[in-house]
Amino acid sequence: MAQVNGAVASGLPHDWRSGRFVGRAATADGPIPLLVIAGEAFDMSAVAPTLSMLVEAGDLSGAGGRSLGALDAAGLELLSPVDLQCVKACGVTFAVSAIERVIEERARGDWSAAAAIRERLEARVGGSIRSVVPGTAEAAALKSALIEDGLWSQYLEVAIGPDAEVFTKAPVLATVGPDAEIGIRSDSSWNNPEPEVALLVNSRGEAIGATLGNDVNLRDFEGRSALLLGKAKDNNASCSLGPLVRLFDDTFTIDDVRHAEVRLNIQGEDGYVLDGVSNMAEISRDPLDLVRQTLSEHQYPDGFVLFLGTLFAPVQDRDDVGRGFTHKIGDRVTIESERLGRLTNRVVTSKDAAPWTDGIGALFRNLVRRGLLSTGK
Structure with a gap:
């Protein structure tokens, strides 16, 4: 992984200079939607003030954006890459997560009971649940067998049933x-x-x-x-x-x-x-x-x-x-x-994490103050 210089401390893919990316970055004025093409970062806020609006507009060519230069020299602080979505x-x-959810259910949240339940479930359904395709006749047959064995669970329903x-x-x-x-x-x-x-x-x-x-x-x-x-x-x-x-x-x-x-x-x-x-x-x-x-x-x-x-x-x-x-x-x-x-x-x-204070209303007020969103729109 390549490490980006400046305020961006998260790693990017080794081929990030040849890929295309969207995301969001923090500025002193407020968040901006970001587009990265061939290693060059563009502030797209003048084109679309939110990442959602940029995506919905459908033009991800960088046209109308303000170049921030090479991403690895732009000194950006990346935010979560989605906003209104x-x-x-x-x-x-x-399959493994399905078995673990059943273990949680049968252990009723008690970790001390998990090991014994895991051993029994893995022995009974480990192989079959890994091979079955959800929603098929084979999955329905496995469901019937597990019900007969007293091993059926609501988690197995979404693991191998028709509905995710x-x-x-x-x-x-x-x-x-x-x-x-x-x-x-x-x-x-x-x-x-x-x-x-x-x-x-x-x-x-x-x-x-x-x-x-x-x-x-x-x-x-x-x-x-x-x-x-x-x-x-x-x-x-x-x-x-x-x-x-x-x-x-x-x-x-x-x-x-x-x-x-x-x-x-x-x-x-x-x-x-x-x-x-x-x-x-x-x-x-x-x-x-x-x-x-x-x-x-x-x-x-x-x-x-x-x-x-x-x-x-x-x-x-x-x-x-x-x-x-x-x-x-x-x-x-x-x-x-x-x-x-x-x-x-x-x-x-969650009590000690930074509190979530800026919701949709705060974002739109910020965009209006920056002249990126008109109150008449």
């Missing part, structure tokens, strides 16, 4: 970007990062690019009840994206997403280190099918970003034998993929 997420799209799990991860403008603090609830004792690829989709349902994300999960909350999904998923600073959205073109396509390798590294202040690698080729549902299901009976006039799910459910013991993994304050979480770059965040509690 809805933040959606898919869960249980990998799609939920709203965070409010508009609530995501954080590279090098920001990322939050877990202060009353959670069993949680983990969820390193994922996320697609940027416009209002017409077209996936136009991809980025990295951390869809933080609280295993104890969701394990106690699936109805606690909102508390497990949507908390202050609990969703990070970045560093930039790589646009699809002749050099980077949806097939690169389908075969992307995603790496995870966690470094704790206690000396704990966890490394992992996952391959998007193991996903149970095609990324574009997940986009289709998200759009099946809903419209997104400002577009949306869609987390595609994670293979990671860390089980490497951290403290007690059999306890598996949970975050500690100060953990440094790095998610990396060759064509998308590197996203790093430091873990704090």
Whole structure:
């Protein structure tokens, strides 16, 4: 990965000078939509004051933008690369994560019971759930067998049934970007990062690019009840994206997403280190099918970003034998993929993370003050 100089501390892909990217950057006056073409950064705020408006306009050639020079010399501070887009997420799209969700449910959020349940489930359904295609006759037969064995779960329904799990991860403008603090609830004792690829989709349902994300999960909350999904998923600073959205073109396509390798590294202040690698080729549902299901009976006039799910459910013991993994304050979480770059965040509690204070109203007031948005429009 190349490291960008100046205030941008997140890594970009090795071939970032030949790719095309969109994102957002902070300035003294306010956020700007950013376009990067062949290594050159453009402030596009005079063309479209928000990233969503830039994407919806459809012209990503850089015309009308103000050149900021080479990205590695521009001294930019990158923000989360989305603004007015809805933040959606898919869960249980990998076999391993499906098994881990069932473990959470059966353990009722109690980490001490997880190891024994994991061993039984892996022995019974590990191979079959990895090979079955969701929504097929074979999946229905597996469902019947698991019901007879008393092993059926609502998580297996979305893992191998016809309908994917799609939920709203965070409010508009609530995501954080590279090098920001990322939050877990202060009353959670069993949680983990969820390193994922996320697609940027416009209002017409077209996936136009991809980025990295951390869809933080609280295993104890969701394990106690699936109805606690909102508390497990949507908390202050609990969703990070970045560093930039790589646009699809002749050099980077949806097939690169389908075969992307995603790496995870966690470094704790206690000396704990966890490394992992996952391959998007193991996903149970095609990324574009997940986009289709998200759009099946809903419209997104400002577009949306869609987390595609994670293979990671860390089980490497951290403290007690059999306890598996949970975050500690100060953990440094790095998610990396060759064509998308590197996203790093430091873990704090959601109470201690920087409060979310600038919502949609604040953004539009800022744009009006800067003359980028007329009150008459």
